Amino acid sequence: MTAARPADPPAEDLSRLAALHGVATSYSPSPGRTVPASVTAVTLALAALGVDAGSPQAVRAALDAREAELRARLLPPTLVRWGDGEVPAALAALPEGTRLSVETEQGETRTARTGPPGSSGRAGSPGSPGSPAAAPGPSGPSGAPGPSGDGDGLAGLPPGVHRLTATAPDGRTARSYLVVAPPRLPAPPGRSYGLLVQLYSLLSRRSWGMGDLGDLGELTAWVGRTLGAGFVQVNPLHAAVPGAPTDPSPYRPSSRRFPDPVHLRVEDVPEFAHVDDPGRVRGLLERAARLRDSVLEKDALIDRDAVWDLKREALGLIREVPLGPGRRAAYCDYLAAQGQALEDHATWCALAEVHGSDWHRWPAGLRDPRSAETARARRDLMDRVDFHSWLAWLTESQLAAAQHTARASGMQVGIVHDLAVGVHPGGADAWAQRDHFAAGMSVGAPPDAFNARGQDWGLPPWRPDRLAESGYAPFRDLLRALFRYAGALRIDHVMGLFRLWWVPQGHPPTEGTYVRYDAEAMLAVLVLEASRAGAVVIGEDLGTVEPGVREALRERGVLGTSVLWFERDWEGDGRPLPPERWREDCLATATTHDLPPTAARLTGEHVELRAGLGLLTRPAEEERAEAAADTGEWLGLLARLGLLHGGGGSDASSEEAEIQALYRYLLATPARMVGIWLPDALGDRRPQNLPGTWDQYPNWRLPIADAEGRPATLERLAASPRLRALIEALRG
Numbered sequence: 001m002t003a004a005r006p007a008d009p010p011a012e013d014l015s016r017l018a019a020l021h022g023v024a025t026s027y028s029p030s031p032g033r034t035v036p037a038s039v040t041a042v043t044l045a046l047a048a049l050g051v052d053a054g055s056p057q058a059v060r061a062a063l064d065a066r067e068a069e070l071r072a073r074l075l076p077p078t079l080v081r082w083g084d085g086e087v088p089a090a091l092a093a094l095p096e097g098t099r100l101s102v103e104t105e106q107g108e109t110r111t112a113r114t115g116p117p118g119s120s121g122r123a124g125s126p127g128s129p130g131s132p133a134a135a136p137g138p139s140g141p142s143g144a145p146g147p148s149g150d151g152d153g154l155a156g157l158p159p160g161v162h163r164l165t166a167t168a169p170d171g172r173t174a175r176s177y178l179v180v181a182p183p184r185l186p187a188p189p190g191r192s193y194g195l196l197v198q199l200y201s202l203l204s205r206r207s208w209g210m211g212d213l214g215d216l217g218e219l220t221a222w223v224g225r226t227l228g229a230g231f232v233q234v235n236p237l238h239a240a241v242p243g244a245p246t247d248p249s250p251y252r253p254s255s256r257r258f259p260d261p262v263h264l265r266v267e268d269v270p271e272f273a274h275v276d277d278p279g280r281v282r283g284l285l286e287r288a289a290r291l292r293d294s295v296l297e298k299d300a301l302i303d304r305d306a307v308w309d310l311k312r313e314a315l316g317l318i319r320e321v322p323l324g325p326g327r328r329a330a331y332c333d334y335l336a337a338q339g340q341a342l343e344d345h346a347t348w349c350a351l352a353e354v355h356g357s358d359w360h361r362w363p364a365g366l367r368d369p370r371s372a373e374t375a376r377a378r379r380d381l382m383d384r385v386d387f388h389s390w391l392a393w394l395t396e397s398q399l400a401a402a403q404h405t406a407r408a409s410g411m412q413v414g415i416v417h418d419l420a421v422g423v424h425p426g427g428a429d430a431w432a433q434r435d436h437f438a439a440g441m442s443v444g445a446p447p448d449a450f451n452a453r454g455q456d457w458g459l460p461p462w463r464p465d466r467l468a469e470s471g472y473a474p475f476r477d478l479l480r481a482l483f484r485y486a487g488a489l490r491i492d493h494v495m496g497l498f499r500l501w502w503v504p505q506g507h508p509p510t511e512g513t514y515v516r517y518d519a520e521a522m523l524a525v526l527v528l529e530a531s532r533a534g535a536v537v538i539g540e541d542l543g544t545v546e547p548g549v550r551e552a553l554r555e556r557g558v559l560g561t562s563v564l565w566f567e568r569d570w571e572g573d574g575r576p577l578p579p580e581r582w583r584e585d586c587l588a589t590a591t592t593h594d595l596p597p598t599a600a601r602l603t604g605e606h607v608e609l610r611a612g613l614g615l616l617t618r619p620a621e622e623e624r625a626e627a628a629a630d631t632g633e634w635l636g637l638l639a640r641l642g643l644l645h646g647g648g649g650s651d652a653s654s655e656e657a658e659i660q661a662l663y664r665y666l667l668a669t670p671a672r673m674v675g676i677w678l679p680d681a682l683g684d685r686r687p688q689n690l691p692g693t694w695d696q697y698p699n700w701r702l703p704i705a706d707a708e709g710r711p712a713t714l715e716r717l718a719a720s721p722r723l724r725a726l727i728e729a730l731r732g
Contacts, residue, residue: 013063042513047498075090075164080178080520088178092167101167135638138279163179184527185531192412192674194411196676197235203713208266209295213264213265225409229617231406231673232414236416237418254357254423255345255429257477258392261311269394271327299711304701345428349385351381425458425459438463442502442505446510474526486535487535488716491526523553526556528557538560542592560586562589565634566668585672588675598662602631660729681717682707683707
C-alpha cells in the first residue's frame, strides 16, 4: 500500500471518503487550534474498515462506491427511537407507500405504510439515509398491528431492539435494527456517599493473598449497615489474560464479558465443605495464610499469579465434588442462558492453556473461533472448556450475592462496577469477536497539553460499521451481563461512545486519527439495558472532551465524573470552583486510582515520588511550587467556607483535618453521588497506579495501607478511628 508522507494534508477526495466512513482528517489538541491528521493514519484507518484508499485511483473508486451505496439504500443498518419521540430521520425520508414491518423483541409483528405528503403522515424522497435533517415528530394516532397511513404507525413499540423491514414500491428492500429506548435514565435514588476501592488491595484475615468477593460482601454489609453508605465502587473485575507474569492492570483484560475467577472466595463455594481430602484442604489453607501474611506483615506485593495458582488447585479439588440436583439445574440454566458467548470464552481459556495466551500465535486453524479445527479442539478439550464455564458461573454467582448483600444492607445503589474501555488484542474477546474489531489498530489518545507524545493503550477498537450491522449485539450482550450484578456501572473513557483515537500498529500515537461511532445508537443501547436493570450509569468524562458530549450524556441521564483538583473556573480566573457551581449530575471525588491519594497531594509527596522516578518534565522546584500553590488555594477556600476545622499545621492531626475538610467540600456541592477514596480514610500516600510507569513502580499490586505505609486489613479498617471520623465529618 502506498500513501502520502504523514505530514501531507489529505486530498479532497480522501477527505470526503473519510468523512463518509466516520474517519476524521483533523483534530483539535486545544481550543481554537486544529491540526491535520496524518494521511497515513487516515488511509490505514480506512483500510481497517475494509476501504482501499492506497492510491488516488482507489480513493476515487471507493468514494464513488460509497456514494452510490448511500443513494441506493433505503435505511441504515441501525435506527434509534427514544420512546415515542421523533421518528428517525431515515424513516421519515422513505418513499411514499413504503411498507414497514417490525418483529419486536417480544415476538409481536407490527406493520405500517408511509403516507403521501400532506396527509397525517409524511412521505419523503429516498434522499441520503441517516442525513442530519431533523425528523418530524409523531403525528396521528399511535400505531396498531396492520397497515397504517398515519406515517407513525410504529408508535407505541415497547423498549427493545427490534427487526425492521422496509419494502419500497420499486421493490427495494432493507432490513434494519430499530432500538427503542426510554428517553432518559431516572436519577439515582436520593443523594448518597460511598467508597471507592480497588478490590484486590483490600485484604481481610480470610483473603488468599488479595481482596476477593467475600471481602467485597463484608465491606458492603459493614458500610451499608453501620456507616450509611449508598454504594461501593470497585475496579474492573474482568477476566485477565494469563501470563508469566499476568498483566496486573484491570484495564487491559482478556474479556469484559466474563469476570475473573481469581476474585472467588474459595471457601464460599458450597461444594468446598464436601471436599473429601482434609489433608490437602488443610495444606491449601496454610499456604493461603502464608501468602496473605506475606502481604500484610512482610511488605510483599500482591502476587496475582501466586493467588491464582493456589485457587486453581483448590478449585480443581472442589470440582471433583458432584453438584447437587438444584445446583446442577442452576448451572445448566446458566450454560443455556450464556450460550455461544460462554462457549467461546471457555474455549479460548482452554486453548490458551495449551497454546499460550495470544491467539495470533496459535496454529492457523485455531485463530478462527468458527473453524472446523477449533470445533475439533473444543471437543478434545471439553473437560477444560467445562471447567472454565463452571468457573464463570461460580464467579458470577458470588458477584450477584455481593450485590444482594449490598442492597440488603440498605444501600440505595449497591456495587458500582467499572467497565474498561477495551480488551487485550490477544485475549478471549478479541478472538471470539474478531470480525467486530479493527485489525491493525489500537485505541489511545492524541497529543495534547498534558502529553505531547499522545498515548497508545494497546486495545483494539470495535469497528463502528460492524457494530451497526449487528444491531450493536456485542455491546448489548456486554452490558446485559454486567447489569446482572451491578447497581451502577462506571464507563471508563465514556467519550469512546462518540469517537476513539485509532493508532495504526507500528506507528506512534501522534500518527493516529479519530474514528466516530454512532453515539445515538450506543447511548440508546446503554440507556435501554440500564433501564431494564434499574441501574445507574456513571461516565468517566475527564480530560479532553469534545463539545456536546457532556450535554448529550446529561440529556440521557448518564452522570459524569468530577474530581476536586480539576474543578476550577477555567473560563474565568482559574480559581477553585465554588461548591454551588458544581454540576449536580455527577459522581464527585477527591481523587481516583490514577491520581495521588489526598494525603500525598497535601504533603507534596506525589511530586517527590515522580521526581525520584525521573518522571518530571520540568525542574523539581517548579513542580513543587506549583503543587504547593494549588494546594494552598484549595485550603484557603476551605477555610473561607468554614469547612476546615483545625487545619494549618503540618502534623498528622492537621493533615487529617484537611482531608476531612476536602470531603466536607464535596458534600457541599450538589453532586448526586460523593465518593470517598478508601485509602484516604487511613492517610495512605501511595497511588495504586502511577501513569507513565511499568516496572519502575508496583502498579496495581499494593495493599491499602495507613499513613506509615503499614498494610491494613478490612478488620483494621472497620475499627479505624480515623476512618470513622472522616465518615462522621461527611455525614455531619
